[in-house]
Amino acid sequence: MALAREVVVPESVRPTVTLRALVLGTFLTVMATIAGSYARFILHTTRLDQNHLSVAAVFPIVVIALVLLRPLKLSRGELIVMFSMALIGATMPTYFVGKLIANFTVPYYLATPENQWATYYEPYLPEWSILPAGEPLRWFFEGLPRGVPVPWDAWIVPVFWWMTVIAAFYGCCLFLMVILRKQWIEHERIDYPLMEMPLAVMEEDNRRGFFPIPIMNNPLFWAGFSLTLCIILWNVISYFSPTFPTIPWRFASIQFGREFPPIPVRLYLMVVGFGYFINLDISLSLWVFNVLTNLENGFFNRFGLKAGTDEEYSTGPLAMGAQSMGAFIVVVLVGFWMARGHLHGVFRKAFYRDDSVDDSDEIVSYRTAAFGIIACAAYLIVWHLATGMAFKYIPIFLFGALVMYLGITRVIAETGLISIRAPLMPQPFAMFVMGSDVLSQQTQVSIALSYSWCSDTKTTIMPALAHSVKLYDTIRVNQRRLIIPIVLAMAAGVVATFAYTIYMGYLNGAANYGGIFHGGLARFPWDNLVKKSKDPFSVQWLPIMYMGIGAVVTLLFMILRYRVSWWPLHPIGFAAGPVYPVNNVIFAIFLAWAIKSIVLRLGGIRAYRTGRPFFIGLIMGHFVGAGISFVVDMIWFPGQGHSIPFSD
Numbered sequence: 019m020a021l022a023r024e025v026v027v028p029e030s031v032r033p034t035v036t037l038r039a040l041v042l043g044t045f046l047t048v049m050a051t052i053a054g055s056y057a058r059f060i061l062h063t064t065r066l067d068q069n070h071l072s073v074a075a076v077f078p079i080v081v082i083a084l085v086l087l088r089p090l091k092l093s094r095g096e097l098i099v100m101f102s103m104a105l106i107g108a109t110m111p112t113y114f115v116g117k118l119i120a121n122f123t124v125p126y127y128l129a130t131p132e133n134q135w136a137t138y139y140e141p142y143l144p145e146w147s148i149l150p151a152g153e154p155l156r157w158f159f160e161g162l163p164r165g166v167p168v169p170w171d172a173w174i175v176p177v178f179w180w181m182t183v184i185a186a187f188y189g190c191c192l193f194l195m196v197i198l199r200k201q202w203i204e205h206e207r208i209d210y211p212l213m214e215m216p217l218a219v220m221e222e223d224n225r226r227g228f229f230p231i232p233i234m235n236n237p238l239f240w241a242g243f244s245l246t247l248c249i250i251l252w253n254v255i256s257y258f259s260p261t262f263p264t265i266p267w268r269f270a271s272i273q274f275g276r277e278f279p280p281i282p283v284r285l286y287l288m289v290v291g292f293g294y295f296i297n298l299d300i301s302l303s304l305w306v307f308n309v310l311t312n313l314e315n316g317f318f319n320r321f322g323l324k325a326g327t328d329e330e331y332s333t334g335p336l337a338m339g340a341q342s343m344g345a346f347i348v349v350v351l352v353g354f355w356m357a358r359g360h361l362h363g364v365f366r367k368a369f370y371r372d373d374s375v376d377d378s379d380e381i382v383s384y385r386t387a388a389f390g391i392i393a394c395a396a397y398l399i400v401w402h403l404a405t406g407m408a409f410k411y412i413p414i415f416l417f418g419a420l421v422m423y424l425g426i427t428r429v430i431a432e433t434g435l436i437s438i439r440a441p442l443m444p445q446p447f448a449m450f451v452m453g454s455d456v457l458s459q460q461t462q463v464s465i466a467l468s469y470s471w472c473s474d475t476k477t478t479i480m481p482a483l484a485h486s487v488k489l490y491d492t493i494r495v496n497q498r499r500l501i502i503p504i505v506l507a508m509a510a511g512v513v514a515t516f517a518y519t520i521y522m523g524y525l526n527g528a529a530n531y532g533g534i535f536h537g538g539l540a541r542f543p544w545d546n547l548v549k550k551s552k553d554p555f556s557v558q559w560l561p562i563m564y565m566g567i568g569a570v571v572t573l574l575f576m577i578l579r580y581r582v583s584w585w586p587l588h589p590i591g592f593a594a595g596p597v598y599p600v601n602n603v604i605f606a607i608f609l610a611w612a613i614k615s616i617v618l619r620l621g622g623i624r625a626y627r628t629g630r631p632f633f634i635g636l637i638m639g640h641f642v643g644a645g646i647s648f649v650v651d652m653i654w655f656p657g658q659g660h661s662i663p664f665s666d
Contacts, residue, residue, distance in 0.1 A: 033093055033095065033096065034093065034095030034096060034098075034099060034493055034495045034499070034500075035095075035099055035495070035499040035500060035502060035503065036096055038090070038096070039092075039095075039096040039099040039100055039503070040099070040502065040503060040506060042082070042096075042100050043099055043100040043102075043103035043104065043503055043506070043507065044103065044506055044507070044510050046075075046078050046079070046082075046100055046101075046103060046104035046107065047103045047104055047106065047107030047506075047507045047510050047511045047514070048107065048510055048511070048514040049074075049078065049104075049107075050066075050067065050072075050074040050075055050078070050104050050107040050108040050110075050111070050511070051067075051107050051108075051110050051111045051115075051511050051514045051515040051518065052111075052514060052518050053066050053067075053074050053111075053648075054066045054067030054072070054074050054108060054110070054111030054112055055067075055111040055112060055116060055515065055518055055519055055522070056518075056522075057648060057659070058111070058112045058116070058531075058532065058534075059112070059116070059519070059522065059526075059528075059530075059531040059532065059534075059535075060522065060526060060656070060657065061648075061651055061652060061655075061656055061657060061659045062532065062657060062658065062659050063647070063648055063651040063652070063655070063659020063660060063661065064644050064647050064648050064651070064659065064660070064661050064662055065112070065661070066108075066644070066648060067108050067109070067110075067111045067112055067113065067477060068112075068113070068437070068476055068477065069436045069437045069476065069477065070212065070430050070435075070436055070437065070438075070476075070477060070478075070481045070482070071105075071212045071216075071436050071485075072108040072109075072477065073641055073644040073645055073648070074104070074107075074108040074111075075101065075104040075105045075107070075108040076215070076216065076219075076638075076641040077641050077642065077644065077645035078104060079097065079100065079101045079104060079216070079219060079220070080219055080231075080638065080641065080642060082097070082100065083097060083219050083220065083230060083231050084229070084230065084231065087223055087230040087231075088223065088230050093222075094220050094221065094222045094493065095493045095495060097219075097220040098220055098489045098490065098492070098493060099500070099503045101216055101220065101489070102482075102485075102486035102489055102490070102503060102504070102507070103503050103504075103506065103507035104507075105482045105485065105486060106479060106482045106483070106486065106504065106507040106508060106511060107507055107510070107511035107514075108477070108482075109477045109478055109479045109482050109511075110477075110479075110511045110512060110515045111515050111519075112477075112534060113474050113475075113476050113477045113478075114471075114477065114478065114479070115184075115512060115515040115516060115519065116515070116519055116531075116534055116535075117469075117470070117473055117474060117534055117539070118180060118184075118470040118471060119516070119519055119520070119535075120528075120531075120534050120535045120539070120540045121466075121467065121469055121470040121473075121540075121543055122147060122148045122149060122176055122180065122467070122470055123148070123149045123155065123158060123159075123528070123535075124535070124540045124541070124544065125139070125140075125143060125148055125544060126148070126149075126150065126151040126155060127151075127155055127156070127159050128536075128540065128541060128544075129544075133541070133544075133545065133548065134548055135544050135547075135548060138459065138462075138547060138548045138551050139459070139462070139463045139466070139544065139547055139548075142406060142459055142460045142462075142463040143463060144404070144405050144406065144463075144467075146175050146176065146179055147176055147179055147180070147405060147467060148176055148467075149172065149173065149176055150172075152172070153169070154169040154172035154173075155172075157169070157524055158520070158523045158524055158528050159523070159527060159528045159529040159535070159536070160527050160529060161524065161525070161526060161527035162524040162525065168520070168521060168524050170520075173520060177516055179401075180470065180471075181512065181516075182397070182401070183398070183401055183470075183471050184471065184512055185394075186394040186395075186397040186398050186401070187394070187398065187471055187479075188479060188508050189390055189391070189393070189394035190391055190394045190395055190398070191423065191479050191480040191483055192390075192483055192504065192508075193382070193386075193387040193388075193390040193391040193394070194387075194391060194424065194480070195427075195480065195483045195484050195487055196380050196381060196382055196384075196387040196487070197361070197364055197384065197387050197388070197391070198357065199380065199487045199491070200360060200379075200380075201356075201357040201360045201361075202428075202431065202484070203487075203488060203491050205357075205360060206356070208431045208432055209295070209296070209297060209431075209432065209434075210431050210434075210484075210485060210488045211292055211295040211296050211433070211434025212292065212430065212434050212436065212485060213485055213488060213489060214292070214295045214434075214630075214634065214637075215291070215292075215634050215637040215638055215641075216489070217489070217492065218231070218233045218631075218634045219231055219233075219638070221233065233631050233634055236631040238628070238629070238631040238632040238635070239631035239632065239634060239635040239638075240635060241632055241635065242291070242631070242632040242633060242634065242635025242636040242637075242639065243635035243636070243638055243639040243642075244635075244639065245287065245635075245636065245639065246287045246288065246291075246635070246636050246637075246638075246639030246640045246643060247639035247640075247642055247643045249265050249267070249287070249643075250639070250640070250643030250644070250646070250647060250662055251643060251646065252264070252265055253265060253662070254646070254647055254650055254660075257650060257651070257654070257655060257660050258654070267284060267285045267286070267663045268282070268283075268284050269283040269284070269285070270283060271283060274312070274313060274316060275316065277316055277319035277320050278312060278313070278315070278316030278319070279312055279315050279316065279601075281308075281309070281312060281601065281604060281605070282601065282602055282604075282605065283605045284602060284603065284605055284606065284663070285605070285606065285609075286603055286606040286663055287606075287636045287639070287640065288436070288636060288637050288639075288640035288641075288663075289436065289603045289606035289607065289610070290606045290609050290610045290613070290633070290636060291610075291633040291634065291635075291636035291637035291640075292434045292436060292610070292637060293434070293606060293607045293609070293610020293611065293614070294610050294613065294614050294629070294630075294633040295434060295633070296433055296434050296607075296610065296611075296614075297432070297588070298611065298614060298615060298618070299586055299587070299588045300432060300433055300588045300590060300591060301433075301607055301610060301611040301614070302586060302587065302588075302591070302611055303586075303587045303588040303589075303590065303591020303592065303595065304433060304435075304591045304594060304595050304600065304604070304607050305595070305604050305607050305608040305611065306587060306591065306595070307587075307591045307592045307595030307596065308595040308596060308600060308601060308604045309604075310595075311338055311341075311595060311596035312601075314338075315335065315337075315338055318335070318337060323337065324336070324337065324560075325337035325340055325558075325560040325561045325563075325564050326558060326560060326561055329442065329443055329446045330443070330542045330546065331439060331440060331443050331473055331474050331475070332439070332440055332441060332442045332443050332446065333439065333440075333441045333442070333596060333597045333598045334598070336442075336561060336564075337560075337561075337564050338441075338596045339441045339442045339597075340441075340442055340450075340561040340562075340564035340565045340568065341441075341564045341565065341567055341568035341571075341596070342441030342442070342568060342593055342594075342596050342597050343421070343440075343441040343442035343447060343565050343568065344564065344565035344566060344567065344568025344569035344570075344572065345441075345568040345569065345571070345572040345589070345592055345593035346421050346422070346425035346441055346593050347421050347425075347565070347569055348568075348569045348572040348573050348576070348589075348593075349425055349428060349429075349572065349589065349590065349593050350420070350421050350424050350425050350428070352573070352576060353424075353428060363375040364377075364384045364387075364388065365388070367383075367384040367385065368383075368384045368385045368387070368388035368389070369385075369388070371385070378497070379497050380497055380498075381487065381490065381497050381498060381500045381501040381504065382498070382501055395416070398416065399412055399416070402415075402464055402468065405463070405464040405467055406458075406460035406461060406463060406464045407460075407461050407464035407465065407468070408457060408458060408461040410452070411448055411452060411457060411461060411465075414447070414448040414451050414452060415444050415445065415447075415448040415465075415468070416444070417444075418442075418443075418444030418445075418447040418448055419444040419472050421444075422440045422442075422443070422444055422472075422475065423475070423478060423480045424480070425593070426438055426440065426475055426478070426480070426481065427480045427481045427484050428590075429590060429593065429594045430481045430484075431481070431484055431485075431488075432590050433590060433591075433594055435594065435600060435603075436603075437476060437599055437603075438475070438594060438597055438598075438599070438600060439474065439475050439476060439597060439598050439599065440475050440597075441593075441596075441597050442561075442565075443472075443473070444472060445465050445468060445469065445472070449465075449550070449555075449558075450557070450558040450561045450562060451557065451562065452557065453554075453555060453556040453557045453558070454550050454554045454555050455554035455555060455556055457554075459551065462547050462550065462551055463547065465547070466543040466544055466546065466547040467543075469542070469543040470543075473543075474539075479508075483504070486504060523535075568592075568593075571592060572589050572592055572593060575587060575588075575589040575592055576589045614626070617629055640662075640663075643662065644662050647660065647662050
């Protein structure tokens with residue numbers, strides 16, 4: 019259970035969805051998208067939009083709370099509206115819209131006789147979904163000749179159709195979070211540890227201290243804040259003098275033996291801060307199952323056991339990724355089963371207008387959410403059919419996408435993991451189940467195109483929406499009005515990201531953007547298409563077997579969890595523990611678990627609450643330090659920037 023108390027402020031006391039909140043929120047959204055793209059593609063510095071709680075969302079809201087809260091008399095509700103909009107906008111720049119643009123622009127530009135792209139897919143490309151060969155394409159990657167205007171007209175058709183896909187995908191995510199909000203927040207009481215620091219920043223100003231953010235008037239906060247910030251600022255000095263000694267955060271790895279994967283020892287103080295707010299059973303389970311999976315992986319390596327070739331954007335090796343995918347499937351399906359009573363009420367309200375079911379505290383009605391998710395899912399099906407995807411492939415692919423996005427969102431909401439990828443991407447998941455030898459070349463091309471919207475999950479919108487509705491739940495307002503900032507942030511963020519990424523490509527040459535546009539990440543969907551076309555396979559029983567093992571073990575842990583009162587291990591840890599990049603932060607999670615265990619054992623809940631400001635400070639110090647590092651790179655090291663721990 020969550021131990022930190024939340025302050026609820028009625029709207030009758032302070033305004034929430036005001037014009038200035040929407041204007042400032044839209045500004046923060048646009049700035050989050052531009053800053054994220056600028057940092058990654060132009061400065062090549064700290065990635066402001068990386069992770070599910072990113073610098074691009076947190077740093078500005080801290081500055082606004084410090085500088086504008088008292089002069090503008092901003093309410094807590096207004097801060098929450100602005101932050102939720104920035105949180106949504108920060109999911110778009112590089113890992114979503116950036117990759118989407120790259121995927122529909124590279125097919126002609128990066129095609130060569132050596133990679134054989136044209137041989138395998140050119141006749142099957144739906145021309146309306148890609149940027150065609152020609153000068154607009156070449157200029158986008160190589161830079162616009164002097165005096166030539168940006169050829170926006172060449173982008174109208176593909177951008178329009180991809181925006182419809184984004185709208186349908188975003189609609190599915192939004193309406194699903196509306197339907198599950200009450201189940202997760204009120205019935206299951208999920209903790210949402212990632213929101214501890216933002217909620218502390220947005221606490222109502224009690225005007226009892228020098229700082230408008232109340233927690234900043236606590237000395238323990240400054241101890242944690244200074245610790246993280248001073249380490250970052252000390253290392254920033256080395257930007258100017260490479261021989262200047264830096265404070266390390268990576269140490270020697272732990273390895274159980276030959277062929278056993280190393281366990282990195284990395285002191286991510288921000289992760290320690292978040293880990294302090296994770297349920298002890300969950301943090302214990304994360305590091306225990308990570309270690310056990312490491313041992314399992316090592317024994318597999320010793321005996322030469324493999325499930326197949328690793329898949330991009332998925333957890334490796336494939337056996338571990340497939341095992342975790344089976345766990346994710348059970349987490350999602352059992353989650354729906356546990357919510358069956360609530361979902362039955364949603365169904366009655368949506369289709370029979372049952373007055374006994376109250377949906378007045380949702381941002382849209384259950385009827386709107388139900389019909390909206392049906393319409394959006396139907397559009398995704400029709401769109402993929404139009405690109406040539408076989409109908410028999412679509413249900414399995416979309417089921418895999420549901421498991422991936424909803425599973426990741428559930429894991430983040432419970433564990434507070436700031437970064438996590440899919441255990442197995444939906445595209446290979448569906449191929450393993452069906453076999454690639456039954457798929458036509460046209461379907462393979464459509465699958466490659468699907469990586470435009472369904473690929474790397476380092477940042478994705480569903481967790482941002484889940485945390486937004488959690489934040490909205492802490493303010494008592496007319497919830498229907500809160501759909502406005504969400505839709506506004508979605509629209510403004512997508513348009514701004516498309517416009518800025520395209521414009522800067524013509525200005526600087528998208529070939530200079532890095533791997534997303536001109537490296538392995540850009541080439542993967544199309545190289546993968548050629549690879550699987552050359553070597554088709556039938557149903558892959560080994561990965562399916564590992565998925566089955568993961569599913570059965572997770573189900574067993576769930577039964578133990580609910581039937582044996584003393585059982586300490588949580589099934590969510592088995593699902594998430596082995597998934598990349600959890601292994602990179604597992605030492606920090608272990609450290610947070612050990613600290614919290616000692617604090618609770620020695621001092622109880624009072625000691626835990628007393629220590630809360632220190633760990634909030636650890637987190638905030640990281641985000642402020644990352645923001646300062648970005649500003650330093652922007653001024654003194656443009657194009658040759660530096661990264662800081664866990665923002666690289």
